[in-house]
Amino acid sequence: MFIFDSHAHYDDESFDEDRELVIKELKENNIIGVLNCGASLQGARDSVKLAKENSFFYAAVGIHPEFANEVGDLALNELRELSKHEKVRAIGEIGLDYYYDENPSREVQKTAFIKQMELAQELKLPVIIHNRDAHEDTLEILKMFPEVKGVIHCFSGSVEIARECLKLGYYIGFTGVITFKNARKIVDVAKEVPLDRILVETDCPYMAPVPYRGKRNRSEYIKYIIEQLAQVKDLEPENVSEQTILNVNKLLNLK
Ligand code: NI
Numbered sequence: 001m002f003i004f005d006s007h008a009h010y011d012d013e014s015f016d017e018d019r020e021l022v023i024k025e026l027k028e029n030n031i032i033g034v035l036n037c038g039a040s041l042q043g044a045r046d047s048v049k050l051a052k053e054n055s056f057f058y059a060a061v062g063i064h065p066e067f068a069n070e071v072g073d074l075a076l077n078e079l080r081e082l083s084k085h086e087k088v089r090a091i092g093e094i095g096l097d098y099y100y101d102e103n104p105s106r107e108v109q110k111t112a113f114i115k116q117m118e119l120a121q122e123l124k125l126p127v128i129i130h131n132r133d134a135h136e137d138t139l140e141i142l143k144m145f146p147e148v149k150g151v152i153h154c155f156s157g158s159v160e161i162a163r164e165c166l167k168l169g170y171y172i173g174f175t176g177v178i179t180f181k182n183a184r185k186i187v188d189v190a191k192e193v194p195l196d197r198i199l200v201e202t203d204c205p206y207m208a209p210v211p212y213r214g215k216r217n218r219s220e221y222i223k224y225i226i227e228q229l230a231q232v233k234d235l236e237p238e239n240v241s242e243q244t245i246l247n248v249n250k251l252l253n254l255k
Contacts, residue, residue, distance in 0.1 A: 001226065001241045004033035005219035006248045007093070007128060007153045007173055007201035010057075011036060011046035014205040014216055022218060023054055031219045032056060032245070035252065037093045037128050037153075039064040041075050044082055051087035058252060060090035060128045062116055065097040068104040071112035076119060083123050089252040091120040092128025093153060096141075099132045110137060117145045126150040126251050129170070135161050142168055151199050151251060154207065155189060162189045166197055171251055173199045176209030176217065179228050190232045199251070200225050200244045 015022060026034065036051065037060040038044030044061035051059040061082045063071050082088060094116040096109050103109065120127045127150035131138040135157050142148075142165075151171040155162065162172055172193045178186050190198070202208075204217035209224040223237075226244070230237040249255050 001223060001237060002030050002032050002245060003200070003219060003222045003226070003241065004035075004245045004248045005031060005202050005204075005222055006035050006151065006199040006244075006251075007175075008034050008036050008204050008219060009039065009043070010034070010050055010204070011038075011043055012205050023050075023057075026219050027054075027056060029220045033058065033248065033254075034219060035060055035089065035128075035248070037090075038062055039093060040067045041070050041078060044079060048082050048085055048088060052085070058087050058089045058254070059085070060092040061088055062090075062092040062094040062128065063112060064093050064130060065095055065109045065112065066100070066103055068109045068112035071115055076115060079116070079119060080123070083125065088125075089254065090126045090128050090150065091116055091123070092150070093130045094127060095130035096134035096138050097130060097132040098134045106137070110141065113141055114144070117141060117148060120148050120150075121145055126253075128153050130154070132156065139164055139168075142170070149251070153201060154203050155186070157189070158185065159188050159192050162192055166193065171197050171199045171247060173201045174225055174229060175201055175203050175207040176213065176221065176225060177207060178232075179209040179224050180213065181210075187232055190229055195233065195235070195240065195243050196247060198229065198240075198244055199248055200229070
């Protein structure tokens with residue numbers, strides 16, 4: 001089974017000790033593509049570096065809502081410069097995260113999100129959207145940019161919210177959460193989303209699927225997400241693998 005990991009953070013410090021070895025093993029284990037997503041400005045720089053060094057890596061550059069305070073003209077200009085590299089295929093991850101009280105204020109997050117959506121529109125790049133406990137405000141901002149398309153990564157909303165995102169032309173990203181015992185809500189979403197709008201992702205080092213739940217995640221484990229999706233949709237895992245690869249290639253305008 002071939003796998004394209006549509007959302008990973010191999011620049012994360014948890015890979016500092018063995019990053020090169022892990023990436024070598026990914027290649028040997030049929031991982032044909034990885035979109036490494038920047039979370040901070042430094043993460044964006046590191047994502048581009050990984051994409052330059054590894055043929056099957058691509059980069060998304062953007063600033064996560066947790067670091068929304070970083071988003072000013074200087075940072076936006078650097079993202080614009082970074083995006084000129086041919087292996088930068090998306091702006092992300094960007095969005096809203098209302099889960100943690102210590103995150104920047106909602107107003108700061110919304111401004112940073114809108115500024116980066118404007119950048120995606122200007123550069124004609126798709127967006128990688130992070131949305132945690134901010135469904136209404138996220139949808140409102142996505143609707144301000146009808147020309148911009150992308151993926152709602154690590155989708156955590158209801159079936160109704162998934163329908164709204166599909167209507168706006170977005171893909172839905174599934175992580176290891178779908179393999180968790182209490183995953184009924186996301187299983188219902190998977191039943192609803194057509195196969196040609198599904199992406200699979202690790203969000204590594206986090207979100208490892210069962211049987212590796214709680215461990216450091218890596219792209220090979222997407223196999224368990226694909227198997228679970230296949231079961232939910234009554235399909236062969238091979239079909240899910242093939243279609244999700246077509247989907248991510250289409251979104252990132254590859255091949
Ligand atoms: Ni992420």
